[in-house]
Amino acid sequence: MNKPDEHADQEAPQHTVSIAAVAKRAGVSIATVSRVMNSVSNKASQETIDRVRRAVLELGYRPVGAGRALRQGKSRLVAVLASNMLNPSMAAIAAATETALRSAGYVMVLCDTHDDPKLQDEYLLEMRAQYACGLVLLGAVASDVLRDCVSAGESLVFVNRRNPYGGGRFVGVNNAAAGAEVATWLVQKGCSNLALIHGSVASSATADRVAGFRAGLAALGVELVNNRVFGSNVLDHLQIGYEGIARITGSGGLPDGLFCTSDLIAYGVRRWLEEQRAEVNAIEIVGFDDSPMNPWIAPWLHAVQVPYSKYGNAIVRALASKDEQSIILEHGLVIRPR
Amino acid sequence: MNKPDEHADQEAPQHTVSIAAVAKRAGVSIATVSRVMNSVSNKASQETIDRVRRAVLELGYRPVGAGRALRQGKSRLVAVLASNMLNPSMAAIAAATETALRSAGYVMVLCDTHDDPKLQDEYLLEMRAQYACGLVLLGAVASDVLRDCVSAGESLVFVNRRNPYGGGRFVGVNNAAAGAEVATWLVQKGCSNLALIHGSVASSATADRVAGFRAGLAALGVELVNNRVFGSNVLDHLQIGYEGIARITGSGGLPDGLFCTSDLIAYGVRRWLEEQRAEVNAIEIVGFDDSPMNPWIAPWLHAVQVPYSKYGNAIVRALASKDEQSIILEHGLVIRPR
DNA sequence: CTCAAAAAGGAAAACGTTTTCCTTAGTAGC
DNA sequence: GCTACTAAGGAAAACGTTTTCCTTTTTGAG
Numbered sequence: 136m137n138k139p140d141e142h143a144d145q146e147a148p149q150h151t152v153s154i155a156a157v158a159k160r161a162g163v164s165i166a167t168v169s170r171v172m173n174s175v176s177n178k179a180s181q182e183t184i185d186r187v188r189r190a191v192l193e194l195g196y197r198p199v200g201a202g203r204a205l206r207q208g209k210s211r212l213v214a215v216l217a218s219n220m221l222n223p224s225m226a227a228i229a230a231a232t233e234t235a236l237r238s239a240g241y242v243m244v245l246c247d248t249h250d251d252p253k254l255q256d257e258y259l260l261e262m263r264a265q266y267a268c269g270l271v272l273l274g275a276v277a278s279d280v281l282r283d284c285v286s287a288g289e290s291l292v293f294v295n296r297r298n299p300y301g302g303g304r305f306v307g308v309n310n311a312a313a314g315a316e317v318a319t320w321l322v323q324k325g326c327s328n329l330a331l332i333h334g335s336v337a338s339s340a341t342a343d344r345v346a347g348f349r350a351g352l353a354a355l356g357v358e359l360v361n362n363r364v365f366g367s368n369v370l371d372h373l374q375i376g377y378e379g380i381a382r383i384t385g386s387g388g389l390p391d392g393l394f395c396t397s398d399l400i401a402y403g404v405r406r407w408l409e410e411q412r413a414e415v416n417a418i419e420i421v422g423f424d425d426s427p428m429n430p431w432i433a434p435w436l437h438a439v440q441v442p443y444s445k446y447g448n449a450i451v452r453a454l455a456s457k458d459e460q461s462i463i464l465e466h467g468l469v470i471r472p473r
Numbered sequence: 474m475n476k477p478d479e480h481a482d483q484e485a486p487q488h489t490v491s492i493a494a495v496a497k498r499a500g501v502s503i504a505t506v507s508r509v510m511n512s513v514s515n516k517a518s519q520e521t522i523d524r525v526r527r528a529v530l531e532l533g534y535r536p537v538g539a540g541r542a543l544r545q546g547k548s549r550l551v552a553v554l555a556s557n558m559l560n561p562s563m564a565a566i567a568a569a570t571e572t573a574l575r576s577a578g579y580v581m582v583l584c585d586t587h588d589d590p591k592l593q594d595e596y597l598l599e600m601r602a603q604y605a606c607g608l609v610l611l612g613a614v615a616s617d618v619l620r621d622c623v624s625a626g627e628s629l630v631f632v633n634r635r636n637p638y639g640g641g642r643f644v645g646v647n648n649a650a651a652g653a654e655v656a657t658w659l660v661q662k663g664c665s666n667l668a669l670i671h672g673s674v675a676s677s678a679t680a681d682r683v684a685g686f687r688a689g690l691a692a693l694g695v696e697l698v699n700n701r702v703f704g705s706n707v708l709d710h711l712q713i714g715y716e717g718i719a720r721i722t723g724s725g726g727l728p729d730g731l732f733c734t735s736d737l738i739a740y741g742v743r744r745w746l747e748e749q750r751a752e753v754n755a756i757e758i759v760g761f762d763d764s765p766m767n768p769w770i771a772p773w774l775h776a777v778q779v780p781y782s783k784y785g786n787a788i789v790r791a792l793a794s795k796d797e798q799s800i801i802l803e804h805g806l807v808i809r810p811r
Numbered sequence: 812c813t814c815a816a817a818a819a820g821g822a823a824a825a826c827g828t829t830t831t832c833c834t835t836a837g838t839a840g841c
Numbered sequence: 842g843c844t845a846c847t848a849a850g851g852a853a854a855a856c857g858t859t860t861t862c863c864t865t866t867t868t869g870a871g
Contacts, residue, residue, distance in 0.1 A: 153826095155827080167849085169829055170850085180850095183850085195598075197598060199827055201540075201603075201604055202827030205543055207829065207830095208856070221565065221568055226564040227559065237584070243584075244583075245567070245583040247571050264536065265538040266537065373769045402766070434744070491857060502820065508859090517819065518818080521820085537857055540858030541859070542826090542858085545826085545858085
């Protein structure tokens with residue numbers, strides 16, 4: 136911490152130092168400054184470049200976003216539309232995305248759509264008005280403006296949940312394969328009374344996890360009867376787990392192996408079991424996401440581990456890529472010893 | 474879901490509909506359109522206003538942010554600089570803030586400073602370049618540019634952690650009072666072997682909680698000896714709790730009452746206790762924040778409840794207010810029965 | 812009826828960039 | 842000594858707003 140008095144070194148910039156100021160200081164035109172800033176080749180001698188660079192440093196110049204955006208017809212803003220920011224896995228993705236975007240020179244605008252098509256539309260329109268140069272949908276929901284954006288060929292990246300209108304860039308894990316792996320592990324572990332609790336299948340991620348789990352069981356010749364499955368469209372996954380395990384247990388006793396399509400569902404399950412004073416350790420519970428807090432708050436939970444910290448870079452890569460590729464990241468299956 | 478064909482109602486706008494288009498359609502000048510949009514009084518007849526409004530609706534016009542920002546010298550972007558977005562309580566504040574900002578017509582830019590002064594400076598400069606009209610600091614750290622912003626009188630709101638340079642708008646709870654309440658409750662509960670585990674006191678929030686707790690005990694004539702206190706600057710609060718309870722127990726046995734300055738610290742404590750197979754229910758543990766997930770994942774934890782969902786509106790109010798007022802929100806003390 | 816003030820609204824400047832034209836001076840190939 | 846071509850760089854337009862002037866018309870007070 137240096138004393139407030141001796142800050143006469145280069146703290147002059149104060150507020151808005153424009154390209155014109157830099158040009159004047161370097162003794163060149165604003166066009167040249169702009170070209171140096173954007174490293175346009177063959178438009179300035181090395182000497183000029185150095186002079187401009189020096190002026191930029193001395194004045195602490197940094198291009199005003201609005202000017203550039205207005206001229207180019209697009210800003211450096213990337214909008215991230217999350218369906219529910221209170222969900223820890225969303226927050227993890229948002230955090231990783233922010234870091235990756237920032238180091239790629241973008242600025243993240245974060246919006247919470249609460250899984251509401253109307254609100255999503257509002258945000259999409261607003262971001263268009265802000266000249267956002269990219270849209271990241273963390274759990275997209277079908278909506279009119281989204282369809283519009285898709286068909287207009289805007290720069291969209293769908294994360295975890297696929298484009299409800301098909302196609303488009305996608306970043307996520309292989310949910311179906313993960314579901315199947317869970318099935319295999321539970322069966323090999325010797326569980327004979329399996330159950331499944333899942334959230335809304337309007338999410339392609341959830342739907343794939345469920346389908347993969349069922350397919351995995353089918354491949355092993357294991358049957359999953361209907362009263363061993365609970366699904367709900369409720370947004371609060373904790374609630375789903377709590378209610379789901381109650382229902383399942385009520386109509387056929389405690390299972391000995393359980394797949395929950397999210398960690399939160401598993402937390403809800405555990406809560407009910409503890410309230411019932413059930414023999415919790417007799418049940419193998421597998422969640423999905425594997426929150427970094429799990430080793431601390433849920434050491435009893437196995438989980439498909441989604442590499443959220445790697446999502447950021449993947450999303451930036453997807454945004455930058457020209458073709459509509461899907462980026463499938465590798466998941467893991469974390470088994471926690473009792 | 475309506476069929477893709479019959480969308481000829483008013484889906485024409487496609488991409489960029491500018492103020493000029495609206496003006497043309499309404500048969501007025503762009504100046505008039507602008508004035509109607511910003512409801513400048515005495516500049517348009519009711520009839521004109523209606524005509525413009527109709528044109529706006531029909532074309533789906535919405536002012537381009539960059540144009541307005543450039544002209545006015547400030548955008549509608551509000552930057553939220555969070556010290557650690559993976560902390561659930563930060564995420565909760567961010568979510569509430571986003572909603573409140575949005576409904577007040579602002580757009581939230583979320584940045585994760587990782588509690589790093591250099592990164593915070595980078596963000597502050599970048600946001601200045603983006604003409605951000607407000608800065609919300611969720612856990613500010615002392616840094617050169619921040620000092621600059623403070624003395625330049627920029628629109629700053631400090632949340633939870635106070636301005637390291639003094640003054641400024643502040644939103645938070647009365648941490649000292651809350652700490653004292655915890656002390657009182659623990660003593661009244663009959664605990665005689667108290668302990669305290671806290672994070673970095675560089676955060677004014679933590680410092681106040683600790684000071685309040687100590688003052689509360691002192692007022693009751695209870696002494697808190699040094700080997701019953703553990704503090705650490707480590708960022709990971711889970712780790713602090715885990716290590717803290719180990720140290721404290723090692724140098725004086727298990728406490729029967731414990732105050733942790735964050736929920737996460739308490740989670741870490743619980744983990745260690747369970748690993749040691751300690752009689753966990755013999756200890757009254759009080760956390761701070763009271764995450765909405767606590768009833769589910771930590772029903773054993775008492776906690777000072779911070780009304781994070783109310784932070785959003787308070788922050789917007791603070792941003793809008795002319796004078797540098799502090800907004801102190803009411804906290805609670807949630808006691809969970811065993 | 813006169814005059815001032817208010818209402819209504821248009822033309823154009825300004826904001827800070829990027830980029831399209833230009834112009835000039837070298838330079839390589841013949 | 843030409844002719845092309847490239848390097849180097851400036852002037853000015855353009856992006857979409859808001860706002861300052863300015864003009865014309867209407868209103869109200871005397």
